[in-house]
Amino acid sequence: xxxxxxxxxxxxxxxxxxxLIETENGFMPAHDGTAHAERxxxxxACRTLSRDVLATSTLYSxxxxxxxxxxxxxxxxxxxxxxxxSEHRLRAITGNHPENPTLxxxxxxxxxxxxxxxxxxxxxLEDEAAALHEGVWTR
Numbered sequence: 001x002x003x004x005x006x007x008x009x010x011x012x013x014x015x016x017x018x019x020l021i022e023t024e025n026g027f028m029p030a031h032d033g034t035a036h037a038e039r040x041x042x043x044x045a046c047r048t049l050s051r052d053v054l055a056t057s058t059l060y061s062x063x064x065x066x067x068x069x070x071x072x073x074x075x076x077x078x079x080x081x082x083x084x085x086s087e088h089r090l091r092a093i094t095g096n097h098p099e100n101p102t103l104x105x106x107x108x109x110x111x112x113x114x115x116x117x118x119x120x121x122x123x124x125l126e127d128e129a130a131a132l133h134e135g136v137w138t139r
Contacts, residue, residue, distance in 0.1 A: 084129030
């Protein structure tokens, strides 16, 4: 939020619990609606990490990855996703805000269509994750 971005973030942790990559939403300054934290993380992961590391890593996200981000996570080969706020609850919070026209497509559905498994855990600590959005989408 200090950088003018929406309140979303993600980290990638390897099998030994070492943080490999940390990203925030990148909407600003270009108003890039595709610069979600998870998509930015997946792109960086593909550029810097081996397939073996990615397959055994976990992406932790403040909110459930949208369909675009789930696709990026799948194509990057990240083996596990853990998220806080569900897409359904996020949609209830943001409404029809033009900067977050939330898709009603759970990441589990996207991953279930793939040829390799992606483990999904969440929502977790959903009230705490929702608190980060208080007042953001009514401005």
